[in-house]
Amino acid sequence: MTAILVPIKNFVKEDFICKCGCGRFNMDENFLIRYQAFRLIHGKPLTPTSGGRCIKHNKAEGGVKTSLHQCETKKATAVDTTGDCAKIYKDACACGLFNEIEWHKNDGKNFVHLGWDPNQKGLDYKII
Numbered sequence: 232m233t234a235i236l237v238p239i240k241n242f243v244k245e246d247f248i249c250k251c252g253c254g255r256f257n258m259d260e261n262f263l264i265r266y267q268a269f270r271l272i273h274g275k276p277l278t279p280t281s282g283g284r285c286i287k288h289n290k291a292e293g294g295v296k297t298s299l300h301q302c303e304t305k306k307a308t309a310v311d312t313t314g315d316c317a318k319i320y321k322d323a324c325a326c327g328l329f330n331e332i333e334w335h336k337n338d339g340k341n342f343v344h345l346g347w348d349p350n351q352k353g354l355d356y357k358i359i
């Protein structure tokens with residue numbers, strides 16, 4: 232089977248680089264295709280606020296050791312996103328492109344974590 236090539240037209244590499252200043256970019260290509268597909272389904276702008284994170288930055292952000300954002304020992308498969316969070320959460324839960332979705336609503340942060348965990352069985356959707 233040949234690889235399916237999808238242009239990532241709404242985002243640039245810089246959107247997903249580790250925010251600590253280390254410049255690390257190690258996003259999973261298939262995840263970026265999911266994210267782009269979600270942008271098309273959602274139909275409104277998405278602003279990625281955190282994509283890949285080196286181990287140090289992931290720790291500083293309070294991310295768990297097994298975080299899908301961690302991109303030093305594996306490719307990252309999560310992006311924190313702002314925009315119309317209520318619609319992002321609703322569309323993300325409906326579309327089936329992600330199996331880890333967390334709307335940080337009640338903690339005052341207001342972003343939606345969109346992730347794909349290849350080892351996870353079932354869906355993990357929650358409002359935090």
Ligand SMILES: [Zn+2]
Nearest residue numbers: 249251253285
């Ligand atoms: Zn970093």
Ligand SMILES: [Zn+2]
Nearest residue numbers: 309310311344
């Ligand atoms: Zn996240």
